[in-house]
Amino acid sequence: MIDTTRTDPKKTLPASDGTLLRKKLHRVLLRSRLRAFGLVVPLLLLIIMAFLVPVVLFLVRAVYNDTFSSNMPNVTPMLAKWDPASEPTEEMYAALVADLIKTREDKSIGRVATHVNRQLSGTRSLFTSTARRAARLEAPFKRALISIRKEWGEIKTWHAMKIAATTYTTAYIARAVDMQLNADGSYSARPEDRRIHVTLFLRTMEISIVVTLMGVVLGYPIAFLLANLPVRTSNLLLILVLLPFWTSLLVRTTAWIAMLQGQGVLNDLFVIFGIATDEHRFSLIYNKTGTLIAMTHILLPFMILPLYSVMKTIPPSYVLAARSMGASPWTAFWSVYFPQSIPGIGAGGILVFILAISFYITPALVGGQDGTMISNFIDFHMRSSLDWSLAAAMGLVLLVIVLFLYWLYDRVVGIDNMKLG
Secondary structure (H helix, E strand, C coil), rough: CCCCCCCCCHHCCCCCCCHHHHHHHHHHHHHHHHHHHHHHHHHHHHHHHHHHHHHHHHHHCCCCCCHHHCCCCHHHHHHHHHCCCCCCCHHHHHHHHHHHHHHHHHHHHHHHHHHHHHCCCCCCHHHHHHHHHHHHHCCCHHHHHHHCCHHHHHHHHHHHHHHHHHCCCCCHHHCCCCECCCCCCCEEEEEEEHHHHHHHHHHHHHHHHHHHHHHHHHHHHHHHHHHHHHHHHHHHHHHHHHHHHHHHHHHHHHHHHHHHCCHHHHHHHHHHHCCCCCCCCCCCCCCHHHHHHHHHHHHHHHHHHHHHHHHCCHHHHHHHHHHCCCCHHHHHHHHHHHHHHHHHHHHHHHHHHHHHHHHCCCHHHHHCCCCCCCCHHHHHHHHHHHHHHHHHHHHHHHHHHHHHHHHHHHHHCHHHHHHCC
């Protein structure tokens, strides 16, 4: 029979200082955990403050913008209650005049006008010119405003103000996918000549996928060679793979400009070998072709290194055993070796794809109009147009796409099957 009266010695035996052994062990484990946590706290704070907080604050701008509501306090609540199917009231015009006078005095009219202009082109000059004369206007304000600019009597102007007055809005996310938010809360497609973002997203996905596939096709044989050569030779060749990391990305991209241009090295070689004539040289730069070539070269090491690290862990005896049992070299490779290298393909593929989907410098320099990616437009709105909310919305859409593809990869392949050796 089992003696159920016996207890765990750790719960009853005393330690050297007289405390129970169980409590002593608990204190030692707690101190070791706190010590370990204290060592990672600086790195954790750095990640939070230098990465997570800026990213979150940037993405929040995709749905939050108080430029209009904070500077136009009188007309904003009226616009929130206003039925966009009806005509604006005299009280709304009076509140608008009061706000125009205020924004003129505190010099915020430019920000407000720009914000509304992003909803309806041409309204910036409407706001700024009217604000200069708003202090001299007298009731009835509806007639006075329309006498200055007839646009104040158009319902679409007030629809644009109603959308701009909403602090939390999906208008920018809608614009990021070539849709527009209407004043009644519905969505509609933007004019055909303004639908460019979906095309850019599709082109970005296409370029990223093609670069990833080209990285697998070119990187797999190189990694296989490195993994199966003698150590001294493979280490020497591995240095050549790592050599591009010691060169600036800008320098490598500029070098491709010299190689891909019409009178560049590649076209000269094509002419020498009869692939092309001197009068009909290939167009390899300032288009999608140039972007694909340059990005594949730049991102190829990120595919080779994960593949190499995984292939080094595959015992050569597995393939030799398959050959000794009568398998052909191709059967032994495809049935024994290749399945064990798939985790390296998954790791390298995800790494290259995520880097490619957010690439900026190379498409900007060698891409031209046909090779421009979504990251170039995000940069344009951040630095040139200063439409940070639209840039944040485009970044948010790109993040959702990446997370969805990551989830899809986990469902189909399994993230647990990915390894780096």
